[in-house]
Amino acid sequence: MNDVIIKNIGSLLLPKKTDKALKGAEMDELTIVEDAIVVVKDGKVVYAGAKTDDYEAKSTIDAEGMVVSPALVDPHTHVVHGGSREHEAALKRQGVDYLEILRQGGGILKTVEQTRAASEQELFDKASKNITRMIQHGVLSVESKSGYGLDKENELKQLKVSKVLEESFPIEMKHTFLGPHAIPKGRESEEFLDEMIALLDDVKDYADFADIFTETAVFSVEQSRRYMEAANEKGFKVKIHADEIDPLGGLELAIEQNAISADHLVAASDEGKSQLKDSDIVAVLLPGTTFYLGKNEFADARGMIDGGGAVSIATDYNPGSCVTDNLQMIMAIAGLKLKMTPNEIWNAVTVNAAKAIGSDRGTLDAGDDANLVIWDAPNHEYIPYHYGVNHAHTVMANGNVVYTRPGLIW
Numbered sequence: 001m002n003d004v005i006i007k008n009i010g011s012l013l014l015p016k017k018t019d020k021a022l023k024g025a026e027m028d029e030l031t032i033v034e035d036a037i038v039v040v041k042d043g044k045v046v047y048a049g050a051k052t053d054d055y056e057a058k059s060t061i062d063a064e065g066m067v068v069s070p071a072l073v074d075p076h077t078h079v080v081h082g083g084s085r086e087h088e089a090a091l092k093r094q095g096v097d098y099l100e101i102l103r104q105g106g107g108i109l110k111t112v113e114q115t116r117a118a119s120e121q122e123l124f125d126k127a128s129k130n131i132t133r134m135i136q137h138g139v140l141s142v143e144s145k146s147g148y149g150l151d152k153e154n155e156l157k158q159l160k161v162s163k164v165l166e167e168s169f170p171i172e173m174k175h176t177f178l179g180p181h182a183i184p185k186g187r188e189s190e191e192f193l194d195e196m197i198a199l200l201d202d203v204k205d206y207a208d209f210a211d212i213f214t215e216t217a218v219f220s221v222e223q224s225r226r227y228m229e230a231a232n233e234k235g236f237k238v239k240i241h242a243d244e245i246d247p248l249g250g251l252e253l254a255i256e257q258n259a260i261s262a263d264h265l266v267a268a269s270d271e272g273k274s275q276l277k278d279s280d281i282v283a284v285l286l287p288g289t290t291f292y293l294g295k296n297e298f299a300d301a302r303g304m305i306d307g308g309g310a311v312s313i314a315t316d317y318n319p320g321s322c323v324t325d326n327l328q329m330i331m332a333i334a335g336l337k338l339k340m341t342p343n344e345i346w347n348a349v350t351v352n353a354a355k356a357i358g359s360d361r362g363t364l365d366a367g368d369d370a371n372l373v374i375w376d377a378p379n380h381e382y383i384p385y386h387y388g389v390n391h392a393h394t395v396m397a398n399g400n401v402v403y404t405r406p407g408l409i410w
């Protein structure tokens, strides 16, 4: 006997199951079944498709005509950190730019101080609140970066907390070592980079990926190449924060180094974007960051998709450049500012986001783990349209309901 049937689904979203991320025109293809059901047994999808009487189950959930999709995947976050930086928000509004704040010892370096000062328990308690909100917003897979320790003890502390979060919540997490995220005060960049390269051996058991911030006044393309080559040699899959502010050629480097994703890409060159088509890399765009930093130029998602590339989107949740853990908000900005279509947006937060972090999630085919969301919306286009609010009604992780929307108590 099956465990549960979700019946009366108005629109069931079924992103295509593939080995590689969806590219170019494929990104606008999304199977939507109206009047559908999903059947679950032992935490797995038995059937997801058009309504049929062929299945029986111990219990039913009435979706009352709502939308059902795979649970969302957030492929770029900095969720484990100490403190907060609300004091910098005012500086940014006065026109002091993000890299200038970093040069003055603020920005990432401020969060490094706060993270070093926090215990594992304090970091866990703080990040638990973010993870809880992410689940409530329909996200069940989260990539989590270190990068606020910048030394062995504190980078390992962040990565350990990330692992404990994964063990403590009904989610999948991928963990990324981002030791070369900033240069600590008083340190010389080459020598610090050597230290981070040596650290790769120590973090091997805790990290799925090795990442670097390639940017003016942070790490150059040459330094990033040295780091990525070392990480590749040690068996890491590599990621890169590339071309966020200045067009340094980080995307071309990512392709050369066979990175699983290149992230940000606001200032990526036309040459780099044209290479996406023939590579397996996923461009992870972070439009919430451009929005929060008050910039007018957004990443060229249209150029990347129309040129045949694979695109995903993420929150980039962090305490400085994008302070939201609501991926639905990012879906809205992707429509408004990246000019992505609703189908492209849904593929970007499901299958393509999963590919960007080496996860097999993001689909709801028979045999998949039953990770899904019932959305209180009349159709899938409505969710990025009605922005800034949470449309998740019910979230199911491995066949168990882990969140249902509370009502008013009055």
Ligand SMILES: N=CN[C@@H](CCC(=O)O)C(=O)O
Pocket: 078, 107, 108, 111, 213, 241, 244, 289, 316, 318, 319, 320, 321, 322
């Ligand atoms: N740009 C570099 N790293 C983060 C921001 C980190 C911070 O400001 O604390 C990002 O991806 O946006």
Ligand SMILES: [Zn+2]
Pocket: 076, 077, 078, 241, 316
């Ligand atoms: Zn980042």
